[in-house]
Amino acid sequence: MKLELRGITKRFGDLVANNNINLVVEPGQIHCLLGENGAGKSTLMNVLYGLLTPDSGEILINDEPITISDPKDAVAHGIGMVHQHFMLIPVFTAAENVILGSEPVRPWPLLDHRAAKKTVGELSERYGFDVDADAVIEDLPIGAQQRVEILKALSHEAEILVLDEPTAVLTPQETDALIEVLQELKAQGKSIIFISHKLREVLALADVITVIRLGEVVGSTTPAQATTTSLASMMVGRDVNLVVDKAPAKPGEVVLKVDDLFVEDDRGLTTVKGVSLEVRAGEVLAIAGVQGNGQTELIEALTGMRRATSGRVAVGGVDTTKRSVRGILDAGVGHVPEDRQEHGLIPSFSIADNLVLDQIDDPKFAGRFGRKLKAIRENGEHLRTQFDVRSPSVDTPVGSLSGGNQQKVVMARELSRDLKVLICAQPTRGLDVGSIEFMHRQIIENRDRGVAVVVVSSELDEVIALGDRVAVMYDGVIQGIVDPSTSREEFGMMMAGARSEEEMA
Ligand SMILES: Nc1ncnc2c1ncn2[C@@H]1O[C@H](COP(=O)(O)OP(=O)(O)OP(=O)(O)O)[C@@H](O)[C@H]1O
Ligand SMILES: [Mg+2]
The missing domain is CATH 3.40.50.300 (P-loop containing nucleotide triphosphate hydrolases)
Known part of the structure; x- marks a missing residue:
């Protein structure tokens, strides 16, 4: 199916995360989206998947405007998405997670567990993914969780598949397997949007590469016309x-x-x-x-x-x-943990508070009369500038930052001690x-x-x-x-x- 995003604008308060973005993805095309941390890639995909409502703009499939108000609409229109941050239910098994949300919808006790297991078995066989259907998600290493996410997206037989940094947590072997799967889906005429920060991978996989910077499309190119160096400077706006x-x-x-x-x-x-x-x-x-x-x-x-x-x-x-x-x-000992979402940050806390999480009783930040708010703020301002955390202010909850910027907060905290x-x-x-x-x-x-x-x-x-x-x-x-x-x-x-x-x- 042909997908077109036309004039998509999405604001969060004063911040324009997507500014009049146009994007066309042809059937059988692998379209890679590149851009700095916080450029607006996930936002655009969340608009497409019905998780965010745009302030303006249209979505067209095969040149017909469609309405997507929630992920159910997106799935009904044949759109599948692998999210940057996992959306699996931790206490359910891999099979249960894959089957949840697909038709027929039933409450959990009535889920057809045998069918679920069978589906997952078939899918992992078909796509060459090693997934244990019975494993409970929270017990799985992060790479294995990612494979379950991908199988879940593939299980809906989506015609348009969005993958938001799917390879970030995969091993090189798993990445190769995924690339093969995507090539095969492409040969079947599916449209694929692929987000990655790994430039070599993008050059190997893409038909078209579109670069977004500060919420706007800066341009499109193809692997034949680009190199890792040219892509890097297109993304960042300077030589890297x-x-x-x-x-x-x-x-x-x-x-x-x-x-x-x-x-x-x-x-x-x-x-x-x-x-x-x-x-x-x-x-x-x-x-x-x-x-x-x-x-x-x-x-x-x-x-x-x-x-x-x-x-x-x-x-x-x-x-x-x-x-x-x-x-x-x-x-x-400073520690930047592997799973930053789980161990490194408290999403509902501000950037400034997350930056002193492990120093709450340090005399620098806590006195006899409670927390030293001014010092915590100043520390936050300083590290936010030094580590280039893109956010409206140090009061912004960490959970609303882009994936890469959340990561910078953890690094800033650990490296500043x-x-x-x-x-x-x-x-x-x-x-x-x-x-x-x-x-x-x-x-x-x-x-x-x-x-x-x-x-x-x-x-x-x-x-x-x-x-x-x-x-x-x-x-x-x-x-x-x-x-x-x-x-x-x-x-x-x-x-x-x-x-x-x-x-x-
Ligand atoms: N729910 C939200 N509330 C407020 N601001 C948000 C929200 N979601 C995203 N933003 C902001 O919108 C901007 C774009 O974020 P987005 O997640 O789309 O970036 P990205 O290109 O996916 O970056 P990354 O490569 O780091 O994943 C960022 O400045 C981010 O802080
Ligand atoms: Mg993102």
Whole structure:
């Protein structure tokens, strides 16, 4: 089906999130939307899906104007959407979530669970997605939750499919599988709108690329006419340095020491199997690996979110193995969690309050007579400017910020404390290229100030760019610690379980 958005304008108070946007998506076309964090991409898609009412503008399908007042209308018109922030029901299984909202609609006790399971089985088979139909959503890692979202959108047999940053939390293998699925849907004549900050992926997939900046369309191009560099500057309005400039590390003494750590996941499976690491002041240890090889549980154990079953963690010589999150924070550990939505922010609180969440009893922000509102505000103003959080003010609730800007709030809070150790999980997931450049520089500046930095990332590019040394994790074990100049092939092999050559020698 042909889709046309004509003159869409959407305001939030004084903020014009979409300003007279025109967009045409032809049948059998993959149309990629690019733009900085806060440019207005999700807003436009939420208008299309009936989650937001535009102030003006029209939606046409096959040149006929249609009315979409809520997501039900959108689904009825053949529109499916994979949202940037998950909309699954955490306590339901994957199968229940996929079937919910599709016809026939029934209350939960009457759901046909067997049929649901069968549908999910068929869908995962058809699209080559590994989804456990019986798994309860909240127990699944974030990448697996994303696969369920995608299956749910595909299950409606949508003719127009919108995917808002679907690959942000997928592994490279899952991304390849998704790209294949999208190519197949395209061959069947479906129209696809795909939002991503990963420029190489966009160049590989798109038929047409439209760039949005500050709520307006800046232009459209095609992969044949564009490069990652040209797309980056089109998005941001200036040249972006896609490679991190950094001097060689000057490692000092060991600050973080991990000895023979074993950690179990929620299901009681041992997912970290005897990890030992040393990270020195002034260096970045990057941990590479396909997601789900114990990185999450390792980080959780290092930051007090999960208790290790055995082994020892020390920060600056002090044993922190059994400390609480608070106790580890006090030892000088900053943490940018993987799941920012769940662990990093309180959506209904203002930006200023979120920026001092872990410092509420710091004398800087709290006195005998309560919270020091002026100091909290000033801190908020300062960090909002420094980290370029796009928002009307520091009083804006964090929940109304664009995905990437929410992330900047967490980074700003963690990086602004006086740290000995900084632990970042997927630090630039969901950020635009300009913000990635900025965050990478911030991380390196922390390193150069003598912080011991651990970066866990499933993006090999990021691992290579930031790491002074790279540990590759596979099946709960560090396969080897190598130089970032190691070839991609070698990294690939290690990530698939082969030991590094150095280790074997
Ligand atoms: N419900 C809301 N209330 C107030 N402002 C909002 C709301 N939703 C979005 N905005 C604002 O509208 C602007 C556009 O946000 P949007 O989420 O569309 O950006 P985006 O292009 O999807 O960015 P990202 O790449 O970070 O996901 C932002 O400034 C955001 O803060
Ligand atoms: Mg968005």
